[in-house]
Amino acid sequence: MLKYIGKRLVQSIFTLFVIITIVFSLLRLMPEEGYLGAAAEKMTEAQQEIYLTNLGLRDPLIVQLGNFYQGLFQGDLGKSITYRTDVPVVDIIQDKMMYSILFGLGAVALSLLVGVPLGILMAQFKGRWLDRLGTGYIVFVVAVPAMVYFLMIQMYVTGWFGWPMLFDEYNPISFILPLISMALGPIASYAMWMRRYMVDELNKDYIKLARAKGVKERTIMFRHVLRNAFIPMAQYLPATILFTITGSIYIESLYSIPGMGGLLVDAIQRQDNQVVQGLVIFFSSLGIIGLILGDLLMAIVDPRIKLGKGDSVR
Amino acid sequence: MESTLSIQNLVIKFKLRGQTLTAIRDISLDLYKGESLAIVGESGSGKSVLVKSIMGLLDKNGYIDSGKILYNGHDLAKFKTEKDWLKIRGKQIAMVTQDPMTSLNPLKTVGKQIEESVVLHQNLKGKEAYEKTLQLLRDVGIHEVERRYKQYPHEFSGGMRQRIVIAIAVACNPDVLICDEPTTALDVTIQAQILQLLTNLQQKYGLSTIYITHDLGVVAKVADRIAVMYAGDIIEVGKTDEVFFNAKHPYTWALISSLPQLGEKGEELYSIKGTPPNLFKEIKGDAFAPRNQYALKIDFVERPPFFKVSDTHFARTWLLDLKAPKVEPPKVLQAFFEEGRRYANE
Ligand SMILES: Nc1ncnc2c1ncn2[C@@H]1O[C@H](COP(=O)(O)OP(=O)(O)O)[C@@H](O)[C@H]1O
Numbered sequence: 050m051l052k053y054i055g056k057r058l059v060q061s062i063f064t065l066f067v068i069i070t071i072v073f074s075l076l077r078l079m080p081e082e083g084y085l086g087a088a089a090e091k092m093t094e095a096q097q098e099i100y101l102t103n104l105g106l107r108d109p110l111i112v113q114l115g116n117f118y119q120g121l122f123q124g125d126l127g128k129s130i131t132y133r134t135d136v137p138v139v140d141i142i143q144d145k146m147m148y149s150i151l152f153g154l155g156a157v158a159l160s161l162l163v164g165v166p167l168g169i170l171m172a173q174f175k176g177r178w179l180d181r182l183g184t185g186y187i188v189f190v191v192a193v194p195a196m197v198y199f200l201m202i203q204m205y206v207t208g209w210f211g212w213p214m215l216f217d218e219y220n221p222i223s224f225i226l227p228l229i230s231m232a233l234g235p236i237a238s239y240a241m242w243m244r245r246y247m248v249d250e251l252n253k254d255y256i257k258l259a260r261a262k263g264v265k266e267r268t269i270m271f272r273h274v275l276r277n278a279f280i281p282m283a284q285y286l287p288a289t290i291l292f293t294i295t296g297s298i299y300i301e302s303l304y305s306i307p308g309m310g311g312l313l314v315d316a317i318q319r320q321d322n323q324v325v326q327g328l329v330i331f332f333s334s335l336g337i338i339g340l341i342l343g344d345l346l347m348a349i350v351d352p353r354i355k356l357g358k359g360d361s362v363r
Numbered sequence: 364m365e366s367t368l369s370i371q372n373l374v375i376k377f378k379l380r381g382q383t384l385t386a387i388r389d390i391s392l393d394l395y396k397g398e399s400l401a402i403v404g405e406s407g408s409g410k411s412v413l414v415k416s417i418m419g420l421l422d423k424n425g426y427i428d429s430g431k432i433l434y435n436g437h438d439l440a441k442f443k444t445e446k447d448w449l450k451i452r453g454k455q456i457a458m459v460t461q462d463p464m465t466s467l468n469p470l471k472t473v474g475k476q477i478e479e480s481v482v483l484h485q486n487l488k489g490k491e492a493y494e495k496t497l498q499l500l501r502d503v504g505i506h507e508v509e510r511r512y513k514q515y516p517h518e519f520s521g522g523m524r525q526r527i528v529i530a531i532a533v534a535c536n537p538d539v540l541i542c543d544e545p546t547t548a549l550d551v552t553i554q555a556q557i558l559q560l561l562t563n564l565q566q567k568y569g570l571s572t573i574y575i576t577h578d579l580g581v582v583a584k585v586a587d588r589i590a591v592m593y594a595g596d597i598i599e600v601g602k603t604d605e606v607f608f609n610a611k612h613p614y615t616w617a618l619i620s621s622l623p624q625l626g627e628k629g630e631e632l633y634s635i636k637g638t639p640p641n642l643f644k645e646i647k648g649d650a651f652a653p654r655n656q657y658a659l660k661i662d663f664v665e666r667p668p669f670f671k672v673s674d675t676h677f678a679r680t681w682l683l684d685l686k687a688p689k690v691e692p693p694k695v696l697q698a699f700f701e702e703g704r705r706y707a708n709e
């Protein structure tokens with residue numbers, strides 16, 4: 050088990066290294082105005098050249114990469130150029146991350162709490178009205194553009210209850226609607242997956258044997274099916290959780306939540322190469338952490354992995 | 364002889380996309396106390412459906428159309444609720460399934476899976492249940508039981524897993540044990556060991572056993588009696604010797620002829636020509652008639668009754684009717700029958 054974890058960690062660090070290097074190299078190909086910011090027009094070409102040289106952008110790529118990694122290890126992702134001039138990129142991300150994590154974790158917790166049990170019930174009552182209702186909900190969420198029901202919720206529900214339209218840090222009630230809106234999609238996907246995996250498991254031979262030895266249907270559900278159905282979910286769960294945490298552009302802008310959702314778009318529009326680079330590295334690290342967590346979760350629930358024979362059951 | 368389980372005029376149908384398929388056509392069959400009865404027939408002849416119905420495990424689209432399954436004064440054919448069936452499943456009738464690679468829960472230790480049966484059916488808990496489980500593991504021929512108890516199915520070979528499945532069935536402490544093709548998925552060398560194990564356990568625990576197989580060769584080793592099944596009907600039943608060496612139904616002849624032992628070296632094995640009937644259509648007469656070179660006119664019109672060959676041996680073929688022309692079994696079989704009977708007399 051330990052050996053397996055170690056191996057996965059080393060692999061991930063290597064992957065991360067490759068990704069960061071590629072991101073860094075690609076961003077060197079972006080227009081250089083991005084490094085000059087608002088000052089670009091006021092500078093002569095010679096001045097621009099000196100400025101860029103001072104930033105280290107005229108060094109050979111390999112030296113730049115070295116400098117960059119040196120900074121990275123000290124937690125320095127450089128300074129913002131146009132987005133918030135001269136503010137360290139790390140600080141910018143930190144400020145916004147707070148809100149996104151708060152909402153992200155909240156939404157994930159809510160969708161797990163509702164989505165997984167919903168999926169289980171749908172599997173248990175497959176073909177009956179509860180299953181149909183759930184399926185209807187899933188189809189609705191998938192088929193109708195999210196923006197439509199996000200807007201409806203904001204417009205009507207706030208009206209009914211007299212709740213604030215916009216997010217206000219100091220008013221707990223203003224958390225509720227964005228949270229619910231964020232959870233609607235994930236609830237549907239968790240329910241759909243859980244139902245599907247449960248139904249798959251219920252058709253397997255070991256369930257027939259459990260029935261034949263006289264185990265009650267409900268006991269079969271909870272003692273045998275649930276854990277098996279959870280395995281395919283376990284691997285993707287952390288990645289989806291992190292995905293939710295990184296923010297929903299729609300909802301954050303709808304409720305004016307100062308989260309991470311719009312940050313990348315803003316930074317790209319303003320050609321702030323430093324912030325873009327910082328964000329891409331941040332997101333990919335999160336993604337990779339998610340994958341590792343997924344594998345670890347799998348290794349915990351699935352005894353077949355512990356032997357370390359293969360690295361994946363798939 | 365006293366029968367434990369008595370199936371009477373059982374008809375089982377399946378609904379499939381608006382059509383109805385008749386999988387079991389008016390079967391009557393008894394399982395006597397302590398005997399081992401084999402049900403033999405081609406794949407698709409309805410063997411699994413028949414035994415599943417005994418445990419209330421028919422697929423959702425299947426139902427008992429008519430007939431009785433008498434067990435201990437109950438008619439299992441009338442059972443509807445899970446509560447009814449829980450009195451039977453495991454406790455009275457247990458099952459060994461075909462494929463040991465998929466029959467065990469991959470996420471539970473084999474020990475726990477056996478113990479689940481022990482706790483459910485033997486009124487034991489905690490340490491006692493654990494000890495009993497170890498005992499069962501030993502009974503099915505597993506070594507180092509304490510270590511093996513904690514292992515997961517993927518750490519066992521196919522043959523070993525089948526031993527675990529058998530332990531699970533025996534742990535229920537049943538009266539009747541149903542083995543649905545218990546060795547089909549296993550290597551030939553391991554097949555013999557598993558059959559031996561089942562025979563031993565049957566004697567040790569005084570079980571009445573039903574063996575299902577499509578392999579007549581397997582049956583000879585384990586069965587006291589044989590029932591031959593074709594297209595959802597039983598067409599011949601008798602003691603093992605009787606069915607082997609004095610078979611009366613042309614389908615049984617065909618089955619025996621396809622035994623590898625009867626093939627000439629280098630020649631292709633005998634195989635039955637034609638295909639089994641379409642179960643969606645009503646079957647008239649003897650279902651085997653269209654593939655039967657000895658078929659009489661009446662075989663296509665009226666279902667033959669069971670003709671009595673001996674007190675224990677019956678066959679559903681018009682060839683046994685007094686008015687039927689005298690028909691001899693194929694030459695190879697005659698020799699085989701001779702030899703078998705001589706062997707049996709000695
Ligand atoms: N759930 C089902 N729906 C429709 N037909 C079925 C179903 N289960 C079994 N059958 C049919 O019943 C017949 C007997 O099947 P089975 O008992 O599995 O045969 P076998 O003798 O190989 O065990 C087959 O023709 C099969 O197609």
Ligand SMILES: [Mg+2]
Binds near residue numbers: 410543
């Ligand atoms: Mg079968």
